[in-house]
Amino acid sequence: MSLASEELHLKSSRFRAEREDDWKRLERLLARVERGSLRSLSADEIVSLTVLYRATLSSLSVARATSLDRAVVEYLESLSTRAYFFVYGARTGFLSRLARFFAVDWPLAVQGLWRESLVALLITILGAVAAYQLVSHDPDWYYAFIPRDLASGRDPAASLAALRRSLYGTPDFNSVLSTVAAELFNHNARIAIFAFALGFAFGVPTVMLLLYNGCMLGAFLALYFTHGLGFEVVGWLFIHGVTELSAIILAGAAGLKIGWTLAFPGARSRADAAGAAGREAALVMCGAVIMLFFAGILESFARTLITNDWARYAVASLTAAIWGAYFYWPRRRMADG
Amino acid sequence: MAEGLRIREMITPEGVDLRIQIGDAGERLAAFLIDFCIFAVSLFVLQLIFVFSVVGSHDRDGKQAIATVFVLILFLVRNIYFIAFELTPRAATPGKRMLGLRVAARDGGRLTADAIFARNFLRELELFLPLGLVVASGFSKGAAEAWMNVAALVWSGIFLFFPLFNRDRLRAGDLVAGTWVVKTPKRRLLADLAESGVGLTSAYRFTQAQVDAYGVHELHVLEDVLRTRDRSTMAAVASRIRIKIQWALVPGETDPDFLAAYYAALRGRLEQRLLFGKRKKDKFDVG
Numbered sequence: 001m002s003l004a005s006e007e008l009h010l011k012s013s014r015f016r017a018e019r020e021d022d023w024k025r026l027e028r029l030l031a032r033v034e035r036g037s038l039r040s041l042s043a044d045e046i047v048s049l050t051v052l053y054r055a056t057l058s059s060l061s062v063a064r065a066t067s068l069d070r071a072v073v074e075y076l077e078s079l080s081t082r083a084y085f086f087v088y089g090a091r092t093g094f095l096s097r098l099a100r101f102f103a104v105d106w107p108l109a110v111q112g113l114w115r116e117s118l119v120a121l122l123i124t125i126l127g128a129v130a131a132y133q134l135v136s137h138d139p140d141w142y143y144a145f146i147p148r149d150l151a152s153g154r155d156p157a158a159s160l161a162a163l164r165r166s167l168y169g170t171p172d173f174n175s176v177l178s179t180v181a182a183e184l185f186n187h188n189a190r191i192a193i194f195a196f197a198l199g200f201a202f203g204v205p206t207v208m209l210l211l212y213n214g215c216m217l218g219a220f221l222a223l224y225f226t227h228g229l230g231f232e233v234v235g236w237l238f239i240h241g242v243t244e245l246s247a248i249i250l251a252g253a254a255g256l257k258i259g260w261t262l263a264f265p266g267a268r269s270r271a272d273a274a275g276a277a278g279r280e281a282a283l284v285m286c287g288a289v290i291m292l293f294f295a296g297i298l299e300s301f302a303r304t305l306i307t308n309d310w311a312r313y314a315v316a317s318l319t320a321a322i323w324g325a326y327f328y329w330p331r332r333r334m335a336d337g
Numbered sequence: 338m339a340e341g342l343r344i345r346e347m348i349t350p351e352g353v354d355l356r357i358q359i360g361d362a363g364e365r366l367a368a369f370l371i372d373f374c375i376f377a378v379s380l381f382v383l384q385l386i387f388v389f390s391v392v393g394s395h396d397r398d399g400k401q402a403i404a405t406v407f408v409l410i411l412f413l414v415r416n417i418y419f420i421a422f423e424l425t426p427r428a429a430t431p432g433k434r435m436l437g438l439r440v441a442a443r444d445g446g447r448l449t450a451d452a453i454f455a456r457n458f459l460r461e462l463e464l465f466l467p468l469g470l471v472v473a474s475g476f477s478k479g480a481a482e483a484w485m486n487v488a489a490l491v492w493s494g495i496f497l498f499f500p501l502f503n504r505d506r507l508r509a510g511d512l513v514a515g516t517w518v519v520k521t522p523k524r525r526l527l528a529d530l531a532e533s534g535v536g537l538t539s540a541y542r543f544t545q546a547q548v549d550a551y552g553v554h555e556l557h558v559l560e561d562v563l564r565t566r567d568r569s570t571m572a573a574v575a576s577r578i579r580i581k582i583q584w585a586l587v588p589g590e591t592d593p594d595f596l597a598a599y600y601a602a603l604r605g606r607l608e609q610r611l612l613f614g615k616r617k618k619d620k621f622d623v624g
Binding site for chain 2 (some may be wrong): 011013060066067070074075077082086090121151196259293
């Protein structure tokens, strides 16, 4: 290139001409990656892709400072952004991440909420004990805790035989859709979700819901105990109830955590603290949803198939042991992947 | 400049601002609806099997089992759909791809799998679970539960409109996961206009004062005019520039040639001044 022709071209044009090949190479590599064929790149190509990415970023900085060719600046912005997304994209695979959730994250998050879980458990027990006392002294209290449409005949007016039948017969569902409702979005699943969701109101509705849930439990138990069906109802309730009540308590604990953090954010700003608490609580809540699924499966299959009281007790204790060991077995925190 | 409002600073770990454009609420909604249709249609066969097996089955326990399994599959499919697609190098579901959107980490760092899981599971809590409650209880006849339905609708309503009430159009899931949804426009490298202009500098010679008449803003307007190559616009712009710089016509002068030559000369002058730290914004900038 003669001196004259060099002077003829703008500096920015020469800058562009010198680097254009690198940009085009990066663009071609990116096009292949974006078609989803990461494995088609050789190791050398992957290395050169990151090198070209850094070179392009530096071209972008230079172009912004010295070039008024808008086409180049906009092209480099778009190219750098695409390459940036590849270089700093997600690296963990779907299954390995899922495995880590079950192996480490979920149990650790549950352990981290042990104080809130204890409080939620105590509130539930408090409600249950209070309602049990009230109903066993005056059965009319039963209606105060359990709405008539939910009781579906299981109330103090029912005969002993009818109550016994309700523990062993298959429940009477009108349609399949109401079955779905009963399985997954039944009353307890709702309480769990709302106990979590309403934690944002400083946890007050969460406490009320947990208390109310305890009351329903207490009233229900009292009804059967006063009819001499105590042993049987515990088996009927806890074959899936261990899982379901644990899910409600954990969801309540997650709600309490968010509410408590919103009320007392500590040294951090309220938004930051709530965000951090939200991430932790959401982890627990995802787990609680999974537990509710298990509870639904236990309720629909195990309870209708297993009608022996001792077998029901065995399943209940087994689930209690499994969940307890799974959540609270001491384990070390793994390095973040 | 409606576009300028959606440009956000995003600093890469190398310290360069990528000036990213966020996806607007309409595009987000459209992407979601496309995704929703895709998995609704792809599950259509499964839904048919579900309906027929339920209708065909007279056994109550059997129906119950089928219903449970179906809802479980629905839950798994929609979550795996979103998460698995966002974990690919393109970090976007088919709906987002169609609208040129993708998920990115808000702090400019690596987009982690955790963040993708978090933002998608929160969608479950924001939208599907509360709406599921409403749908499910629509079939049970409990007046006592009406208030819970209202609460569920208000709850998902708040989250549905949540992106409209923050400037980065974040969903609650984005807020928690530290992500946002951005545009990824693909641009081709357009030809360098100065290259065609510099060849003409022997025919068109501009004085110092003539190339100092305009600034960067006018240069970019001129660039647009030259790229569009609309004859009447070029004639109008050329005549205005000739008047402004008091240009004497050269023999055989044409509007495109004049504009290309002036573009090259103006850009050369402005870039030269840029190297000395002076960016002349527009023609009013005389400092």
